[in-house]
Amino acid sequence: MVTVNIDGKNVEVLEETSILKAAESAGIWIPTLCYSELFEPYGVCRLCTVEVIRGKRSRLVTSCNYPVREGLTVLTNSDKVKWIRKLIMELTYSRWPNVPVVKDMAAALGVSEPRFKSLEQDLAPDACILCGNCVNICRDVVKASVLSFEGIGIGRKVVLPYNEQSETCIVCGACAQVCPTGHIKIKSLEKERGALQDWYLGPKTAINIPTLQAVPRVPIIDEKSCIKMQTGGCGVCSTYCEPEAINYEAKDEEIEIEVGQILITTGYQTIDLKQMSQYGYGRLDDVYSSLEFEHMLNSTGPTGGTILCKDGSEPRAVGIVHCIGSRDENFHKYCSRVCCMYALKFAHLVKDRTPAEVYQFYIDMRAFGKGYEEFYKRLLDEGVNMIRGKVAEISEGYLNNGDKPYLNIKCEDTLIGKFREIPVDMVILCPAIEPQFDASNIKKIFSISQSPDKFFLERHPKLDPVSTMTDGVFIAGCAQGPKDIPDSVAQASAAAARILSLISLGEVAVDPIKAEVMDEYCSGCRMCNSLCPYSAISFQEEKKISYINDMLCKGCGTCVSACPASAIIGKGFTDKQILAELEGILSV
């Protein structure tokens, strides 16, 4: 511990503490624009200049990076300090007269009008004041060192290498966070983050609980957004976690399990609403996707289940727009099936929890299940406004009396044959259900098929709705096509029963379509050996002929047609059979 005298007060602090910190602990304010506890002090704004007296010698130093020494006397408000501080402030102020932090600091230091004319005056309120916070945090905390200074004197500026988006940048947003003027803007932060968080209302952080119903309900670290995992920097969370539960080394691992049957239930994703700019999703406040609204309705959600607009007010009217991307020639031709009913549920809950008017914009009402039509009828009685027609555009509108802006829904009401404009405060879009973006990979892995809409194709729509073209691979749920929870459960149960019936049999019936070598004709040319994709054909050295392993052969017939001696017969598809077929179909 060392004792220093700051403005006449004796302060006892740890060695190597900066004067600025020591003064702070004594309750003495020293102005600064560039100091942050997050990284090594940089001493660039010079505003924290103080007078240091050691023995008979007095010096002006920057207090943020000047460590205390035993017996040091510090003056933070001497005439000399005041004079130099004001001069520095005037110089800074003259260059960036409109930046709020500079303006406030100037006011605090009693500078109202700078005496200097700046050559490089920057009038933008969000101009870069060269404090270096971004460069320092990127180097010291994030450890990515993406940003750096370029040039000297008045030409100095913060740049990215070659002024291009760098691959080293992990878009953590730390630089934007520490920027005192808001000069740094992150354009596509949301895009870079984990897909899970796309519909998450409320704060988005690298550590989160992905869904409220998560089991076990513990937070996870999003690898893409975690600075520690990306660059090895930060690591703040581990210093706070007392039970030391945070493990940055945990990695995804591949485990190989041998199974006899596979059930594919990879589910669905919702269409990216931002590609339909006319609906204003992501652009206008209070335009929500149905999953976001569902999240808002949840009693453990961000609003505790209260229906609120982004500004905290209760909506006066709510519009629910069906068929966004489904039943649409431009996106998906099919009906997403579940939207009509959950839209009705939303309407019911909005009516239940708020006095708001509810408008449903639908193409056709498809209340297809047990009890659904009755629910639709009940909603009509509750006074929900049903407008049959497709919404053309959602835009922002203003009332004359300076009230808050509303959302204007332009649509065609096909029942009365008129164009209408409906003002609402909140819009809920019902996005189309579509196959997972990587469904084609799954398809390749299991060599199953996809129907034209890219959902997995069942073997037969009526007779075999849960199995696929590949034996032992089954499908259920939205991976096969849009469906609601009861249907998914029913299909999954059917698939499970199919699988169990095969397991209880204990043996698997194999297709009898196989190729067979007729020993007496095989000349042992070995042409077929390399053709077989399953390596089912081997050469018998002692007999000098090829032999097909029945268990490996899948019956494709490639070897049959390649055999120059016609010594291989494809059972079920022999040359004789096919040639006879040919003769038959060409005889008429």
Place this chain on the structure above:
Amino acid sequence: MEQEEKEFNPKIVAFLCNWCTYTGADLAGVSRLKSSPCVRIIRVMCSGRVDPSFVIKAFKQGADGVFIGGCHIGDCHYSEGNYKTLRRVEFMKIFLEEFGIDPRRLRLEWISASEGDKYAATTLDFEKQIRELGPIQLVEV
């Protein structure tokens, strides 16, 4: 002459692989799409099963065109049967020319199980082409 052309009903033999094009043709039917009525389908487990002699035999039996349908490259149910078909068809076209048969009468297409519309469109297009080429004329030796 004109009358004769009107009466020309091409015979097209189609060898379709069980997993992709045959299912695709089925889908075209289930979807009520109009595909060529001149196509006479022979199902094979894989397009790789199509022996060149089948094609020659088909032409000899009076087929005006032969259509081979398989899975897309990389999608073959049997991993790589369609690569072999591709190789064979290129060879066959050379031989057909030597036999005095226009190689355009043989067509290979990749049509997946989901491409019912492609099956319908391709067969119609092939039928059109065969009509333009006219009835097959085999040189008697």
